Amino acid sequence: MKKHTRLLAAVLAVITLLGLFATTFSQPAKAAETTKISTIKKRGTIKIAVFGDLPPYGWVDKNGKRQGYDIALAKQVGKDLGVKVKYVQVNADSRVDALNSDKVDLVLANFTVTPERKQVISFAKPYMKVSIGVISPKSKPITKVSQLSGKNLIVNKGTTAEQYFTKNSKGATLQKYDSKTQQFNALKNGRAAALADDNSYLYAWVKNNPKYTVGIKHLGPNQYIAPGVKKGNKSLLKWTNKEITKLNNNGFFDKNYKQNLKPYFGSDVTAKDIVIK
Amino acid sequence: MAHSGINILFAGQNFTxxxxxxxxxxxxxxVSLVIGILLGLLLGALRTLKNPVLRTILRLYLEFFRIVPTVVLLFLFYYILPKNFNVNLSAQIVAMLVFALWVAAEMSDIVRGALISVPRHQKEAGMAIGLNGPQLYRYVLLPQAVGLMIPATINLMTRVIKTTSLLLLISVMDVVNIGQQIIEANRQVYPNGAFWVYGLIFILYFLLCYPLSAWARHLERRQNNNA
Structure with missing residues (x-):
């Protein structure tokens, strides 16, 4: 019995300790000095969070060099600031924390603007747009949503495409699959008339499967990809906004598209479908 | 075989x-094992003392690191603590720190268990010939306890090595992280590349861990022969 009381006491103590930690952490972070442009210039390096496993946006080639659409932008940012770029490879779910704990100054990692994220970090001007697309066999192309009525449509669980068609099915019957591999196999086996997913993902798939076409390129609201900076870092946010505007005007993104995305997307797509003007 | 994807292991600099x-x-x-084991030996010895305050503190330390999952600890030390305390350590340093503290905690329990398993008359015999406290640990208790610690310590070592695969969460470029870069870079052309990359990683981890267990077996056998 005595042993049990001691054990209980120990457990309670640990819980209290954790509780103390938790309350310490939930206090608003001190107004830590934000990394201003001048700080970055003095330091001589800008720390940029990128993906290492998402071709063609941020990936690593066989020689260990970072490549991709986001990487090209990161390089340009470093060049225009006159500083070296230090890449910090992140996962999708650590992008916000990397910014907030000052592990990075800027996030260029296929960062989709969402209202939830906007509450904890700041987004600069977007540099890319994606939306839902629909692919179908070239022999029986589906080019309008109305054509889906009474037909089967494949979606991947957990994607924006699934959300969109669950809300407004347009008369189509949904077939939901767990993985990308399954959904594409189902389409190849003729289980449905079409398949809906993120359009940038579909462009790449169609490139390797020329019997299919992205009949509907844009559906539903556009989603924007933008650079992320720490909330309150006005200096860097302002600079990044100017930089995106400048790069938009001098055709940098068109060039970047041709270099990094076009080889993946094929000729079905043009820069206009992705790049923001 | 030509299109199985095994070639991605050797393309360019991939293997290096x-x-x-x-x-x-x-x-x-x-690094974390060396620091952690040394610290663990000290803490383990301290835990055999009768001082109730010290025992409670060390017990809490052990329970904290044993109960909280390593992923949470890494996240806490890398992303959350810097925000509050204004210390910004590099990912590798954070990894070594967290692992060393974890090893020290687990090690302290192994050491404590081994020390109290040394027969009581050994300690009394040592005291009888006039050894003081530290000498008793140095010449009587530790040498006899080491044999008892080895299996659990080696087990801890292999656990630490395998747990490094979590480090990709805090941006450390460990072998699993690089493996994923290679898999994803080749996903379009070699969808089965993952099999080969993870296969190689399996072999590499095996090469790291197997000598340790062979060594442990050897030490135990020697111990048995001596006994």
Whole structure:
């Protein structure tokens, strides 16, 4: 019995300790000095969070060099600031924390603007747009949503495409699959008339499967990809906004598209479908 | 075989990159094991003392690091603590720190268990010939306890080495992280590349861990012969 009381006491103590930690952490972070442009210039390096496993946006080639659409932008940012770029490879779910704990100054990692994220970090001007697309066999192309009525449509669980068609099915019957591999196999086996997913993902798939076409390129609201900076870092946010505007005007993104995305997307797509003007 | 994807292991610098990643994993394991085991020996010895305050503090330390999952600890030390305390350590340093504290905690329990398993008359005999406290630990208790610690310590070592695979969460470029870069870079052309990359990583981890268990077996056998 005595042993049990001691054990209980120990457990309670640990819980209290954790509780103390938790309350310490939930206090608003001190107004830590934000990394201003001048700080970055003095330091001589800008720390940029990128993906290492998402071709063609941020990936690593066989020689260990970072490549991709986001990487090209990161390089340009470093060049225009006159500083070296230090890449910090992140996962999708650590992008916000990397910014907030000052592990990075800027996030260029296929960062989709969402209202939830906007509450904890700041987004600069977007540099890319994606939306839902629909692919179908070239022999029986589906080019309008109305054509889906009474037909089967494949979606991947957990994607924006699934959300969109669950809300407004347009008369189509949904077939939901767990993985990308399954959904594409189902389409190849003729289980449905079409398949809906993120359009940038579909462009790449169609490139390797020329019997299919992205009949509907844009559906539903556009989603924007933008650079992320720490909330309150006005200096860097302002600079990044100017930089995106400048790069938009001098055709940098068109060039970047041709270099990094076009080889993946094929000729079905043009820069206009992705790049923001 | 030509299109199975095994060739991606040897394309360009891929193989060297994986070995480089393995070195990062090994380096973090070695540093944290050395620091953690030394600290653990000290803490374990302290835990056999009768001082109730010290015992409670060390017990809480052990329970904290044993109960909280390593992923949470890494996240806490890398992303959350810097925000509040204004210390910003590099990912590898954070990894070594967290692993060393974890090893020290687990090690202290192994050491304590081994020390109290040394027969009581050994300690009394040592006291009878006039050894003081530290001498008793140095010449009587520790040498006899080491044999009892080895199996559990080696087990802890292999656990630490395998747990380095979590480090990709805090941006450490370990072998698994580099493996994923290679898999994803080749996903379009070699969808089955993952099989080969993870297969190689399996072999690399095996090469790191197997000598340890062979060594443990050897030490135990020697111990048995001496007894």
């Amino acid at each position: 990159r994986l070995l480089g990643g393995l070195w990062v994993s090994a380096k973090i394991s070695i």
